[in-house]
Amino acid sequence: MSSRAPVIWWIRRDLRLADNPALTAAVNSGAPVLPVYILDEQEAALGAAPKFRLGLGLECFARALEKAGSRLILRRGSALAVLRELAEETGAGAVHWSRLYDPQAIARDTEVKTQLKKQGVEAKSHGGRLLFEPWTVETKTGGMYKVFTPFWKSVRVRDVSSLLPAPGKLPAPDTWPASENLTAWNMGAAMRRGADVVARYCRVGEAAAQDRLDEFLQDKVSAYNDRRDFPGEDATSGLSENLAWGEISPHRLWHRGRAAMEQASQGAETFLKEVVWREFAYHLMYHSPHILTASWREEWQDFPWSQEVTPEVQAWQRGQTGYGFVDAAMRELYVTGKMHNRARMIVASFLTKHLMSHWKIGMEWFADTLVDWDPASNAMGWQWVAGSGPDAAPFFRVFNPSGQLDKFDASGAYTSRWIAEGQRNPPQTALDFFAAAPRSWDLSPEMARVEPIISLQAGRDRALTAYHDNRDSR
Template identity: 60%
Template sequence: MSDNAPIILWFRRDLRMADHPALHAAVSSRRPVIPVFLRDDLVDRLGAAPKFRLGLGLERFAAELQDAGSRLVLRAGAALPVLRALAAETGAAAVWWTRAYDADSVARDKEVKAALREDGMEARSFGGHLMFEPWTVETGQGSFYKVYTPFWRAVSGRDVDAPHPAPGRVPAPDAWPESESLSDWELGRAMRRGAEVVARFARVGEAAARDRLAQFMDGIVAGYDDSRDLPAEDGTSALSENLSLGEIGPHQCWHAAIRAREEGKPGAETFMKELVWREFAYHLLHHTPRLATSNWREEWDAFPWNEDEDDPRVTAWRRGRTGIPFVDAGQREMYVTGRMHNRARMVVASYLTKHLLTHWKIGMRWFEEHLIDWDPASNAMGWQWSAGSGPDATPYFRVFNPLTQAKRFDPDGAYLRRWIAEGQDDPPADALAYFDAVPRSWALSPDDDYPDPVVDASEGRKIALEAYENKDF
């Protein structure tokens, strides 16, 4: 093996230059680095919005690599044969990548690592997507954590590695392999006319993510304890979009929060707890992969969930036409921006799983299709938490009343007015944008009458509790 043989650096959900252990190690080796992104079946299976957002992120990241004297090579196909072919073309002796933690990615990566090593190549995975690798956090009994609060206590005092700076230059090979065209991949095709609407709200790339973090720490974080629950306010970091594709690293966010806490900004530790909630979701996904596919609490397997995808009430929920304003506003926000405020997510999920007694997997798949900040661990964890079937979940008997939630967290109705056009004489642009984004086949118009509730808020809670009384929890 030549000491100067190129390293193939396989990028996935880590589209950044700074706080990137694998990239830092590759550049530090002084060997030529060939950045590669593979469109394999896991990419092809992404929902419409995550795949569209991935395309935007890849375009921006390719430009960042070019500024560093490098380029991003695009190839489509199964990971192992594509990587083998690239190694043969380039003389590369190593393939490095940042770890993923969902079951399908883990299975793929294990196969790739074993096969490449059998070929005599160096196959190496790095951390970077998380601050705390899931297998490094254990209870006193040597098991994994199933409840968030003790998990937070276990990691909150740990040293977190300082983020590596972005390299000024990335060593290039003598000759570049051929690359496929990003435009030919048409990653945004499934979005159809919604792509133009959602694109206006996306903040794409590492520079945008750093700006978001700086703006948050400069101002919003001081009131974050309260503002994070107010959907009408710009009261969150909004970094979920960038964290989902690794356009910013968790180490950067953590150290920024520590500095803010040292400066006496009261919301900084709450933000740190939100970062650790993300870590907890991955901790659970690693130790119990069923989190993403089945009830984490097995006693829920016998619960009589509604699993009818074509139920008219479920259709109304999807289309933001339940007649419950807070629920509908959340769905419409997602259709227009690709994101949904976290308080709205909880209310929207509770209404589906408790008022409509519909299986959380139906909701999880809907979010997977429509969120540009989709994350496999956080999405699964959030839905099971809301449904009551997951670890550290909201108690099954806690049923969010969407009307009282709106009065508490949107008291003057600003959030509802921003997203629901029906009934307003002069609807705002964002409310009207919903009708530009949704499929024409839905035949929706801002001039439509706003619907009556498909299930009344108080009646839905009663129905849910009656169903739970017949279930042994």
């Protein structure tokens, strides 16, 4: 294929050229670099919205690689089988990739590394997805952190790796291996008619992510601490979408945020804490992977949550609960693939407490509908609100969606943006929900607003009774 043995850069959720240790190592080897994305069993099993957003990211990244004198090679199948085949086909002597930290990925990558080395191919994993590798952060007595504040105090003074420049050009091989066609993969198939709607609300790619960060630090960070809880305002960075697919590194957020903090920018430290909150989620997932599948706290394993997708749960999924904050948030999710963080707490509390439904139902719904889906953050967020997780909100803290609406959306800006019913001239954002929702839901903006599906007081009382009964039985 070439007089020089190439190296394979196995691309995963690191769709960027800058701040990418795996790519830097591949380029620094001096060999031609083969950028390869593999749609293996784990990637193919992604939920509808994450898989769709990954497809958009790959399409954008392919163009970025072409500008850098390279190209994106797409293959489908077992990661190990594909890498072995490519190594034999191209004579590649090494494979570099960025680490992932969920248990399935760890098991896959460990096997890949072992088998490639047996084949005589160098296999090297690199950091880059996190500020700190999970095994490098320990309490003073050893072991994992279980509470965020001590974790934050431990890492806030640590050195963070410097930013790495994007290579001007990627060294290319004399001949390229064959690639599959991204369009043929139809990554948005499960989105059905919602794909075109959600795509309009995505900001895809490394350049867009860096622009987003610039805009946030220039226009919003000073008020971030005070205004971030108001979902009707454009007061957050919106970068979770880009972080999820590695279109920007947490290192860039950290260094830029630190620089803003040193310039006495109000809100910058709160922003950095949010970056570290994500780190904490990965720390927990790495050290206690059962957080993805079971209640993190042992005493919550037998809590009597319903695991049935009841008509009430369906109403929650469809933004038809009769409570403005909940319904606006669930529609925002269906239209944009994202949801404001304050709203996430409200909808999660409503599901797990007022409706007494298992947090897994919500976590799985988010895993199917979030374009910024992240396994660690999603699991920790749901268990935090439900009361079963680390650093959890006490179960007896039941968010009142009506009271929260009065506090954080007194003007009605958020609900008006997403709920069309009852408005003479609803905005496009509210109408987009009906364009994205499945026809089988039989919804129309001309419908009357639904009545509340449950009394807030009755739901709260039922939840607290279950909590006290469960506590007393231990």
